[in-house]
Amino acid sequence: MKKREKLQIIQKYYPNALTTIDFINKIIDYIEEKLDLEPAQIMFADSICSDDVNSIQYPVRANEFLGPFKMGGLDGFPFTGLTGMQAFASHVPDEGAVFIYYGPHIGISKEGKIGEINRFGQNKPSSCCGAANGALNKLTDNAIESGHITEIDYQMNTIEQILLSQKESILKAEIPLYEATEIIYESIDKRIQELIAATKYNCKYIIIVGAILINSDSDVGSFSSTKRFDVIDLKTGVRENLLPTINLTL
Numbered sequence: 081m082k083k084r085e086k087l088q089i090i091q092k093y094y095p096n097a098l099t100t101i102d103f104i105n106k107i108i109d110y111i112e113e114k115l116d117l118e119p120a121q122i123m124f125a126d127s128i129c130s131d132d133v134n135s136i137q138y139p140v141r142a143n144e145f146l147g148p149f150k151m152g153g154l155d156g157f158p159f160t161g162l163t164g165m166q167a168f169a170s171h172v173p174d175e176g177a178v179f180i181y182y183g184p185h186i187g188i189s190k191e192g193k194i195g196e197i198n199r200f201g202q203n204k205p206s207s208c209c210g211a212a213n214g215a216l217n218k219l220t221d222n223a224i225e226s227g228h229i230t231e232i233d234y235q236m237n238t239i240e241q242i243l244l245s246q247k248e249s250i251l252k253a254e255i256p257l258y259e260a261t262e263i264i265y266e267s268i269d270k271r272i273q274e275l276i277a278a279t280k281y282n283c284k285y286i287i288i289v290g291a292i293l294i295n296s297d298s299d300v301g302s303f304s305s306t307k308r309f310d311v312i313d314l315k316t317g318v319r320e321n322l323l324p325t326i327n328l329t330l
Contacts, residue, residue, distance in 0.1 A: 101141070
């Protein structure tokens, strides 16, 4: 399947989606051409789901950065919290930058079915994101109790509470899983901004990218639909919104 054919499937739901390979290439081009830094000067953190498919489909060029520091748990929520963000910030090169990529993930099969993918070595499709799907099923069945968070399943219970807070809009949506993923993104984005504001970075720049990470079948790959692309110049304090440029030549 050609790249344009793959993109046609994904862009039905996420019109600005790029392959994760193209996305990382554009980010590296920006870092080198606009910030005058090398990838080896960038301390990278991601807050994405711990699902193994995200490791399998991780773009190879991301390995040119330092890291990644892993902040995310189920469906990408930054469960490492302030301690994790501050630890990550302390690892950055003095004359470098930090790059934080975050967001939930969702599956779209090559047949165009949202919420599932065909994984390596399996003959049947499986859920993606399993945590979001599981929480959505409980939401639909009125099986989520407000405020119920347990020690043994803390992360899943947190995802459930996020969806419960927006129950009406999710269940009224044309595609409830799509809406649930958007709501989880907003919760992740809010928390990441709080963590950044509470952390001191001894470097030149903070590169912040929020996105929906899209997985497809094992022979199709992964994609990124960018929702935030900000760069903070720590010397001047200026925060620049570069989202309009992400689908252009940087």
